[in-house]
Structure formats: structure tokens, C-alpha cells
Amino acid sequence: MNRDSRKVTEEAWLICPNWTEVRRFTKNKNNKDKFFEYMFIDSGIVVGSSGEAPPLMKTRKEIKIDEARKEYQQLITAGWQVTEPRW
Template sequence: MDSEARKITEEAWLICPNWTEVRRFTKNKNNKDKFFEYMFIDSGIVVGALGENPPLMKTRKEIEIDEARKEYQKLITSGWQVTEPKW
């Protein structure tokens, strides 16, 4: 795992190669589990021709932080790029 994936401790944003979908990785700060940290992964669809509107959020899942880092790395490897916050 590269150092970029390790950095997603609070929030990180990715956009897919054709700029139609975004993912937001955010740490669950209200987690009650004393043994594992969790992250939310929100997926959204880019709205408008130039993405001038905020993406339409479609899904949210909560997974252990190590699994979130693996998913982040897999997306980067498949061509997703870091982007600025979209909403």
C-alpha cells in the first residue's frame, strides 16, 4: 500500500477516469467499536455537462479502515484521480 492510501485518515475524494462518478472516503468519528476504525465510502454521480452542480449521492457504505484503504488503492491503480471536495 502506498503512502497516499495510508493518508486517508479523515477525508479523501476520488473521481473516475471519465469524470462521471466520485467517491468520498470519510472516517466515522462516532464509531462505538473499540477495536476497529471504520470509514464511510459515499458514491455520487456527476451532474451536468461540466460537473458544475454537486454530484448526486447514490450510495454509502461503512467498512473497516484497512478495507477502505485497500479500495482506495485499487481505485487509484485503475485510473481514478484525487480531486477536490465535491459537496
């Protein structure tokens, strides 16, 4: 995904407004479901005052790609910003 959440790319990163949490959206390339595509959403906590270290990954969930698009758009609406890969 990118700024246009209807497009699916291999990976997209968002960072929260206060720069304490990141989310990585990645397409599940090994999906066995023939009817639906899935994405992983990894959440991590930013480590250090300026984020010089990779974030500490806290959670991973796998959801249908349409649900991932909705979550991505909700985060953008809530003030999250597109960021560079963090790990």
C-alpha cells in the same frame, strides 16, 4: 486518506477516469467499536456536462479502515484521480 493510502485523514475524494462518478472516503468519528476504525464511502454521480452542480449521492457504505485503504488503492490503480471536495 491521500495519495499515500496508508495515511488516514478525515476525508479524501476520488473521481473516475471519465469524470462521471465520485467517491468520498470519510472517517467515522462516532464509531462505537473499540477494536476497529471504520470509514464511510459515499458514491455519487456527476451532474451536468462540466460538473458544475454537486454530484447526486447514490450510495453509502461503512467498512473497516483497512478495507477502505485497499479500495482506495484499487481505484487509484484503475485510473481514478484525487479531486477536490464535490459536495
